[in-house]
Amino acid sequence: MTIEFEDGFAAEKLFNQGYSYTYDDVIFLPHYIDFPTDAVSLSTKLSRNISLSTPCVSSPMDTVTESYMATAMAALGGMGIIHSNTTPPEQADAVRSVKSRRVPILSNPVFKSPDSLIVDQFDDDSLPCVIVTESGTATSKVLGYVFKSDWMSLSDKEAKLVDYMHTVDSKISVPWNYDLAQIDAYLKQQDHDFVLLEKEGEVVDVITKQEVERVKGYPKLGKGTVGSDGKWMVGAAIGTRQSDRERLEHLVKAGVDVVVLDSSQGNSIYQIEMIKHIKQTYPELDVIGGNVVTMYQTQNLIEAGADGLRVGMGSGSICTTQEVCAVGRGQATAVYKVSSIAARSGVPVIADGGISNSGHIVKALTLGASTVMMGSFLAGSTEAPGAYQYKNGYRIKKYRGMGSLEAMTKGSDQRYLGDTAKLKIAQGVVGAVADKGSVLRFIPYTMQAVKQGFQDLGASSLQSAHDLLRSKTLRLEVRTGAAQVEGGVHGLISYEKKAF
Ligand SMILES: NC(=O)C1=CN([C@@H]2O[C@H](COP(=O)(O)OP(=O)(O)OC[C@H]3O[C@@H](n4cnc5c(N)ncnc54)[C@H](O)[C@@H]3O)[C@@H](O)[C@H]2O)C=CC1
Ligand SMILES: O=c1[nH]c(=O)c2[nH+]cn([C@@H]3O[C@H](COP(=O)(O)O)[C@@H](O)[C@H]3O)c2[nH]1
Numbered sequence: 001m002t003i004e005f006e007d008g009f010a011a012e013k014l015f016n017q018g019y020s021y022t023y024d025d026v027i028f029l030p031h032y033i034d035f036p037t038d039a040v041s042l043s044t045k046l047s048r049n050i051s052l053s054t055p056c057v058s059s060p061m062d063t064v065t066e067s068y069m070a071t072a073m074a075a076l077g078g079m080g081i082i083h084s085n086t087t088p089p090e091q092a093d094a095v096r097s098v099k100s101r102r103v104p105i106l107s108n109p110v111f112k113s114p115d116s117l118i119v120d121q122f123d124d125d126s127l128p129c130v131i132v133t134e135s136g137t138a139t140s141k142v143l144g145y146v147f148k149s150d151w152m153s154l155s156d157k158e159a160k161l162v163d164y165m166h167t168v169d170s171k172i173s174v175p176w177n178y179d180l181a182q183i184d185a186y187l188k189q190q191d192h193d194f195v196l197l198e199k200e201g202e203v204v205d206v207i208t209k210q211e212v213e214r215v216k217g218y219p220k221l222g223k224g225t226v227g228s229d230g231k232w233m234v235g236a237a238i239g240t241r242q243s244d245r246e247r248l249e250h251l252v253k254a255g256v257d258v259v260v261l262d263s264s265q266g267n268s269i270y271q272i273e274m275i276k277h278i279k280q281t282y283p284e285l286d287v288i289g290g291n292v293v294t295m296y297q298t299q300n301l302i303e304a305g306a307d308g309l310r311v312g313m314g315s316g317s318i319c320t321t322q323e324v325c326a327v328g329r330g331q332a333t334a335v336y337k338v339s340s341i342a343a344r345s346g347v348p349v350i351a352d353g354g355i356s357n358s359g360h361i362v363k364a365l366t367l368g369a370s371t372v373m374m375g376s377f378l379a380g381s382t383e384a385p386g387a388y389q390y391k392n393g394y395r396i397k398k399y400r401g402m403g404s405l406e407a408m409t410k411g412s413d414q415r416y417l418g419d420t421a422k423l424k425i426a427q428g429v430v431g432a433v434a435d436k437g438s439v440l441r442f443i444p445y446t447m448q449a450v451k452q453g454f455q456d457l458g459a460s461s462l463q464s465a466h467d468l469l470r471s472k473t474l475r476l477e478v479r480t481g482a483a484q485v486e487g488g489v490h491g492l493i494s495y496e497k498k499a500f
């Protein structure tokens with residue numbers, strides 16, 4: 001006997017009532033489980049031609065994604081988008097750096113000639129050692145090395161490197177594309193403390209035993225996001241100015257796999273012309289347009305040729321766009337609306353901004369997105385740019401909006417060069433986030449939590465979640481203020497929140 005009843009709302013009905021809902025406003029009703037958590041696959045598409053095994057993308061912000069973050073995201077099966085708040089050659093170098101290794105470790109070694117002195121260079125916390133080569137560049141013969149500890153214990157800081165460096169008498173390099181297991185085996189076999197990664201006669205990086213041990217302690221990595229060239233895939237952000245066409249040339253030469261047109265309001269004549277230019281000049285290159293939050297914006301960018309779309313206006317943790325400009329949309333509504341149109345053309349959607357827990361990721365992916373893009377969620381990690389600082393007893397990293405006055409002023413005034421006569425208005429803030437450790441550790445745990453959410457919904461893949469959404473099998477409700485309080489921890493005098 002089948003009983004006819006109606007419980008909860010279909011997304012189509014819920015999101016057509018004139019409210020702008022964000023992730024916390026809505027809740028899914030659980031469905032039926034007939035598979036284990038491990039049967040859930042989160043593999044997905046970033047854009048028409050790029051597949052990922054993990055639906056995570058790091059945001060093109062100068063406190064989130066440079067080469068270190070991008071290598072880690074690729075190693076996790078996601079993707080990093082290198083920010084454009086640098087000169088075009090610097091941004092292209094960051095792309096090359098990602099493509100010149102197959103381990104999520106990056107020590108950015110400094111090269112010196114035998115006659116040089118190191119004055120204070122080791123003050124920078126991130127520099128573990130200096131490599132001494134014949135000419136002092138990465139492309140000449142390696143003669144020796146000096147560790148930070150060697151230099152720190154030196155009484156005469158004016159001594160030449162040649163006088164106290166460790167000389168290299170045997171080969172201490174491996175090919176650039178060795179993976180972690182191969183490097184580990186080599187270090188053990190040779191009993192070395194470190195090894196150089198070498199590519200076409202150039203030292204690309206120094207990998208220490210300590211770093212290999214650190215990464216081995218994290219959840220096991222899969223194959224990662226590797227392109228047909230056998231290299232890690234990486235994206236880069238560009239703008240829509242004339243000068244960005246030149247920037248794009250640098251990036252394409254460096255081997256960039258996808259470009260993201262980085263704008264708060266993507267539905268503009270500038271972006272449409274840029275998409276057309278890219279599709280005409282580099283037909284093989286995927287281009288992601290955005291940001292968009294409405295069906296109309298979506299339709300325009302898809303017609304122009306976008307291979308993927310980035311969704312979110314004002315939803316980011318550092319964003320003030322909705323306050324300053326009075327435009328934007330609640331992120332849950334935006335993701336649902338944009339995805340429902342984009343799906344008709346098979347264009348994948350990136351839910352960008354507003355992610356602060358695994359539940360938000362489940363909501364974004366179930367409401368139609370194919371990936372999530374994160375800023376604040378990643379900015380406190382080991383792999384984010386910048387050094388840790390201490391503030392009020394917390395270990396923190398700086399995190400700032402790309403539309404903050406500080407970010408706009410930093411070098412990247414190019415974006416606004418033509419507008420020097422105009423008054424500059426910030427649409428973002430400068431802040432800080434807490435230390436979260438390595439993304440190599442917390443992203444796998446976060447993805448496990450997302451898989452549990454999918455299991456509760458009865459969805460074993462992103463496609464099946466989207467099918468449940470569109471067939472109206474997936475039911476939702478809006479949470480009242482009290483329901484949101486109830487859904488969180490409440491009624492305790494104190495507690496510690498530890499997810500894994
Ligand atoms: N997702 C979000 O809610 C927001 C994100 N942001 C971030 O801040 C950064 C800056 O964003 P936007 O200010 O939107 O950058 P944008 O480069 O799109 O726009 C800056 C200004 O330049 C103008 N412009 C762009 N191309 C032009 C061309 N070819 N000719 C003449 N004028 C042109 C735009 O109309 C706008 O007035 C980006 O990284 C963006 O992701 C900023 C605000 C909101
Ligand atoms: O209004 C804004 N002013 C800004 O200065 C700004 N900078 C970044 N973004 C956007 O925020 C996203 C990251 O958001 P989360 O920290 O919430 O992940 C990013 O991915 C961007 O879409 C900005 N939005």
Ligand SMILES: [K+]
Binds near residue numbers: 314315317318320
């Ligand atoms: K905001």
